Amino acid sequence: MSTESPAKPRDFIREIVDEDLRAGRYQTVITRFPPEPNGYLHIGHAKSICLNFGVAGEFGGWCNLRYDDTNPTKEDVEYVDAIEEDVRWLGFSWKEHRHASDYFDQLYEWAEHLITHGKAYVDSLSAEEMREYRGTLTEPGKESPYRNRSAEENLDLFRRMKAGEFPDGAHVLRAKIDMASPNINMRDPVLYRIRHDHHHRTGDKWCIYPMYDYAHPPSDAIEHVTHSICTLEYEDHRPLYDWVIENLPVPSRPHQYEFARLNLNYTVMSKRKLLRLVEEKHVNGWDDPRMPTIAGLRRRGYTPASIREFAERVGVAKRENIIDVALLEYCVRDDLNRTANRVMGVLDPLRVVIENYPEGESEELSTPNNPEDESAGVRSVPFSRVLYIEREDFMEDPPKKFFRLAPGREVRLRSAYFITCTSVVKDESGNVVELRATYDPATRGGDSPDGRKPKATLHWVSAAHAIDCEVRLYDRLFKVEAPDAGEDFLAHLNPDSLRVVPSAKLEPSVRGAHPQSRYQFERLGYFCVDPDSTSEKLVFNRTATLKDAWAKMK
């Protein structure tokens, strides 16, 4: 973790941390990122990761990675590895790698402490009865008939729960707080439940498992976490968090703070819904490039820096928010514009024959890898008599604002020559199948000695040298801004969220590119090599389009 001096506070969390440090309440800031291993991390988690690791780093402290693995029935090791990879990929390193389950022994001992001190009791109400006793939002709850068992009886029962003498649901351990509390979380919340289940880390050692509300505060205290940052829905739980800390002989005094989770339009973010997309195969797995998961964004071609930048721009506050995905897209474009090398590729090829270019010949033309970054150098691209240009870049009868190729018109081929369309070849049904053109040898490299300035510059590829690649064009997964709004979010799936171009024509320099390599296909967008690529055929994912002023005019 870095040791740079504290940055000036940029949000209320950092303000609190800054003030706590200034007041000497803590010497070191310690945070934790506590995912439950029951699904993949998504962009919302990225915000939390950037916050927790970011704050700790900025103030010279550290952040622990701690799995909240207190519910064996929902959790799986498959997710553990994915989570670690994602956090690391985002560019963060944790100090300690822990699991709530590391503390099960201590947590159990402290539960007995609560019992001994008359702060917890074993309840034997059924789940339904307990719900009835809990009361409602407007009416207080009733005390369980088991609430006043003696400490001895409670201890005996609790030990027998642990020993496996009872079936699931027979008893629970509850905190003895206040059944009439206006805060439902304080109406004797459950601390432990019986679960005869195999835990992915502790195996069959336990058949009672602590609840989040009981496990989290002491886990923070054991790790000396100072600022336990979570999302708004836990605000109501803070009094319980404090109660647990105050009633246990824990080694430190952490505090909980809540911020608003990230929401994005045109997507869904709940783990339940994401899981459904995966299980019902509406997408091809958790890392499908259309998913808002970190794995999906990675495969889509997003850079860690762009996601960190996004988290920064989005801010941290307590206000409910729905961020426009356009901001996320802006962040990748901004990063990739500066870092991705350019390459030419034609998605929808239209053949162009340069009639005055010698047959069977070719030449190499030099072109910059990245006009935004001279240090990226240059490469050469082959030019010859037969080329492909984008079908979209030609119109037989162009409207006023269309500056691209048309019969009789001269345009520049990027880094190559000016060409003039001389005729159009059509098939029987009238479709344009080929263009005939002439080139001006004096314009080699793309400049005319006489100062002629064509209105358009097109990307192109030499037919004989082009390599065939599969290109996957992604669009937003949902057609509507708030797919979450109605009852069936699947009804809003965008049927055109994936369009496959089986054989796009790419310039030969991309041959052999490794998965995750990112490029800008000039005038088209940013693309990233997909792991589905083989030595036979490269597969590219479109990360984001380039803004296309003409497309907008149409």
Added chain:
RNA sequence: UGGGGAGUCGCCAAGUGGUAAGGCAUCGGUCUUUGGAGCCGACAUUCGGUGGUUCGAAUCCACCCUCCCCAGCCA
């Protein structure tokens, strides 16, 4: 109708009694060997509403309105 939060531009978000930052989006213009990028400019007389305090209020007070969260042996 209990409790906990939140309401500043289309979307985020600063602002902490002294006269509304910034970003994204949008719209103009400029430039351009990517109609990309860049550059320049426009974009809240107004801060959920109404009263009040004050020389002065988005900021303080009162009342009201709207939205979100909580009745899992989930996290």
